[in-house]
Amino acid sequence: MRITRKTLLDIPAPGPADEPARPDVPDHPAYHQILTAFAATGKPLRARDLCQALDLPIVPKNTEGIRSKLKRLVTRGILTEPEPEPGLFAQPRH
Secondary structure (H helix, E strand, O other): OHHHHHHHHHOOOOOOOOOOOOOOOOOOHHHHHHHHHHHHHOOOEOHHHHHHHOOOOOOHHHHHHHHHHHHHHHHOOOOEOOOOOOOOEEOOOO
């Protein structure tokens, strides 16, 4: 009986059930800058808009790099890309 009680006491208590799982944001600083820009504007943005917000020259190399990062954030569930507006990215509504 003691072993069973000790085993049960050693099991960690479950965490709060209402705490949503946090998606994995890549460690690269660019991702944090992108998410900060979304938080500051509070509206959907295109890759070009983010280049402007991040003070990057609007050249294909930069817009494609930002678009690639945005797509990666969409696959991780951090951002959304609504169907009727491809290329427009937004933070999911909770």
